[in-house]
Amino acid sequence: MxxxxxxxxxxxxxxxxxxxxxxxxxxxxxxxxxxxxxxxxxxxxxxxxxxxxxxxxxxxxxxxxxxxxxxxxxxxxxxxxxxxxxxxxxxxxxxxxxxxxxxxxxxxxxxxxxxxxxxxxxxxxxxxxxxxxxxxxxxxxxxxxxxxxxxxxxxxxxxxxxxxxxxxxxxxxxxxxxxxxxxxxxxxxxxxxxxxxxxxxxxxxxxxxxxxxxxxxxxxxxxxxxxxxxxxxxxxxxxxxxxxxxxxxxxxxxxxxxxxxxxxxxxxxxxxxxxxxxxxxxxxxxxxxxxxxxxxxxxxxxxxxxxxxxxxxxxxxxxxxxxxxxxxxxxxxxxHYPPHVPTTAVAFQPGDGRERGDIFRALRKADVLVHHPYESFTTSVQAFLEQAARDPHVLAIKQTLYRTSGDSPIVQALIDAAEAGKQVLALVEVKARFDEANNIVWARKLEKAGVHVVYGLVGLKTHCKLALVIRQEDGMLRHYSHVGTGNYNPKTSRVYEDLGLFTADPQVGKDLTRLFNELSGYAIEKKFKRLLVAPLHLRKGLLRLIDRERAHAIAGKPAHIRIKVNSMVDEQIIDALYRASEAGVRVDVWVRGICSLRTDLPGVSDNITVRSIVGRYLEHSRIFAFDNDGDPQVYIGSADMMHRNLDRRIEALVRVSAPAHVEELLSFFDGAFDENTLAWRLGEGGVWERHTVSATGKPLVDLQNRTMSQIQRRRRTRSVR
Missing domain, CATH: 3.30.1840.10 (Polyphosphate kinase middle domain)
Structure with a gap:
């Protein structure tokens, strides 16, 4: 394989x-x-x-x-x-x-x-x-x-x-x-x-x-x-x-x-x-x-x-x-495909006489949303952890590891941090299918270096993608967080499409601190402010958000649900989307793989559109967007809509709060559902039909190529606050 x-x-x-x-x-x-x-x-x-x-x-x-x-x-x-x-x-x-x-x-x-x-x-x-x-x-x-x-x-x-x-x-x-x-x-x-x-x-x-x-x-x-x-x-x-x-x-x-x-x-x-x-x-x-x-x-x-x-x-x-x-x-x-060279996220680019981007300084100014492989994993996620490992003001690093590469610089950064005397916690999911042997090797190497290695909760796989850095600044502790949709794996980051949110928001830091305590100790956290966490309340949270859109539609207000996942299987989520569609909510589902949702049920799925994009890069990010009567709420994270993700895994979605980031993610959906975008469309009888040319016979646009071009055209003036 x-x-x-x-x-x-x-x-x-x-x-x-x-x-x-x-x-x-x-x-x-x-x-x-x-x-x-x-x-x-x-x-x-x-x-x-x-x-x-x-x-x-x-x-x-x-x-x-x-x-x-x-x-x-x-x-x-x-x-x-x-x-x-x-x-x-x-x-x-x-x-x-x-x-x-x-x-x-x-x-x-x-x-x-x-x-x-x-x-x-x-x-x-x-x-x-x-x-x-x-x-x-x-x-x-x-x-x-x-x-x-x-x-x-x-x-x-x-x-x-x-x-x-x-x-x-x-x-x-x-x-x-x-x-x-x-x-x-x-x-x-x-x-x-x-x-x-x-x-x-x-x-x-x-x-x-x-x-x-x-x-x-x-x-x-x-x-x-x-x-x-x-x-x-x-x-x-x-x-x-x-x-x-x-x-x-x-x-x-x-x-x-x-x-x-x-x-x-x-x-x-x-x-x-x-x-x-x-x-x-x-x-x-x-x-x-x-x-x-x-x-x-x-x-x-x-x-x-x-x-x-x-x-x-x-x-x-x-x-x-x-x-x-x-x-x-x-x-x-x-x-081969023409080469696509990942760019460094604007906020992390060197400047002001600095040879390398200062991740912590950038995050103190604003949240940063990175989009792999269009934006570099090396100069964002990897640089974040490597900077934390060598920074004398960093006291602790906490990280989940589900899959990583055989020569992982991520693991090496954790080892370097532990050897430098920092408190380091690595939650290694040794049950990641077909990566079990590799993860066992790394878990033992981490333990030998003095990293606190834990294996999650009994009966639950830890699938969330989280990193937390605790840094001492001016006599106080500041939290720097990363919540992603993909694994901490430099190799797959070059072919997997994924998103990651970096933030110094204290509330996200508190949420992650509580979640890591739950994963490594005996704490049972009932509530988070900016996270939706499975298995405790992710399903309920999504159902509430879907039902809120349904209520808006019934009240005559605009209502729109947009979901991007690898798999859409969970019956409760699907039924909630059907009910929302019946009420008049526009539902757009962007799915890479399995989809048990039907679009051919008269009176039930009339307002549901399902698209799939399979191409050069593996569409892997998960996005959940709700119009919320003109005040969009958007989440990214690790969870697919499957029983295992919602009931038997530790998953985490984080709410994206910066207006520019919300706009960017919604425009990503707009591109995927544009009639001029090359995609597969789910139709009658569950049959997928590939659309490659427009009604006028012109080739349709490759979304992945367009996304790369758009990101490369970004200017420093687009820094997000």
């Missing part, structure tokens, strides 16, 4: 909503008012695939989108499909969000996923591979190579590949080997030349070697061959004295979800380490095979892997197109 896609990356298939069945309140709303969340997720991944199919996008970016699609689908199977299968096996017959039995839902998913994988394979074979070849990058088959190229590759195979291969025989003396999840394998049938008996062998394609091997001596362009194709054409070297009858590629997906039962006495780190070992041996949930695999080999795999026909995906072309990430990284600027 591409680490840049975690938290979902473009994927975010993560969820643990299977343990609670939602009971919708009594209502006069129609029963079939939700879209199936699993099929909606597959529709999201189809939007990613459509970018790979789009000939107007640079071809190496198209290859990248095909790789993202494959990585997303892997995660979807490892988590969502695995969860459904677990419910079927255990007999936990909790229906899906649309009332479907798990077995029926699994059949629906299988049918849709089969079609998408076939379309994905065709996109590579018929569209992207030929387009790459036209641009001078060829992915070749063995029989397309010249003799001298084959000789050079044979030498490479003998020196670099053959020594690490491990063929495993299957016979009465050798049981069927364990097939690891997401590994690419060759199933090989051979005949013993001495006895004439047919045998079976499994060969794992080494994941540590380059998936695409460059053909030596290529002139006038780049030529590659897939590693499994190279191996397949040298099987005779692996089985001397045997006749190789046939070979076929296959790939297995396993349940790799982690389940941890917590209690106050359990050592969470040790429990996670044990569970991560068990993850490798999860039950199979998908078998991908090439379309030319013979029945004898397939029957053996189905029998030995204990997998059903429904879980077999027979595909044309190569398997594991997630390997296209390697191709997408080829250094051909003409085949």
């Amino acid at each position: 591409d680490p840049a896609l975690a938290d979902s990356g473009l994927g975010d298939a993560e969820d643990d909503d299977f343990d609670v069945a939602f009971e919708a309140p009594d209502s006069d709303l129609p029963e079939n008012r939700y879209l199936d969340r699993e099929l909606s997720w597959l529709a999201f991944n189809q939007r990613v695939l459509e970018l790979g199919e789009d000939p107007t996008i640079p071809v190496l970016e198209r290859a990248n989108f095909l790789a993202i699609f494959a990585s997303n689908l892997d995660e979807f199977f490892m988590v969502r499909v695995a969860g459904l299968k677990r419910r079927i096996i255990t007999g936990l017959a909790v229906p899906t969000n649309v009332g479907r039995a798990p077995a029926d839902a699994l059949a629906d998913i299988s049918a849709e996923a089969h079609q998408l994988q076939l379309r994905h394979a065709a996109a590579w074979t018929d569209l992207v591979r030929p387009a790459l070849a036209d641009a001078g990058i060829q992915v070749c088959e063995w029989n397309e190579l010249a003799d001298d190229e084959r000789e050079a590759l044979t030498e490479y195979f003998q020196l670099q590949v053959f020594p690490v291969l491990m063929p495993l025989a299957v016979d009465p003396a050798h049981p069927f080997p364990y097939i690891s999840g997401l590994s690419l394998n060759l199933a090989i049938r051979i005949r013993n030349a001495r006895t004439g008996r047919q045998e079976f062998a499994r060969l794992k394609v080494p994941p540590m070697l380059p998936r695409f091997v460059q053909v030596p001596g290529s002139d006038g362009g780049l030529r590659f061959i897939r590693l499994e194709e190279l191996i397949a054409n040298h099987l005779g070297d692996l089985f001397p004295g045997m006749e190789v009858l046939d070979h076929h590629a296959f790939r297995l997906t396993r349940n790799e979800d982690v389940e941890i039962e917590e209690d106050e006495s359990e050592n969470l780190i040790q429990a996670l380490e044990a569970e991560l070992l068990r993850r490798r041996f999860g039950p199979p949930i998908r078998l991908e095979i090439t379309d030319d695999m013979d029945d004898v080999t397939l029957d053996l795999l189905i029998k030995e892997l204990d997998i059903t026909d429904q879980e077999v995906y027979r595909l044309p072309g190569p398997l594991d197109l997630g390997g296209l990430f390697d191709i997408a990284r080829i250094d051909r600027p003409d085949l």
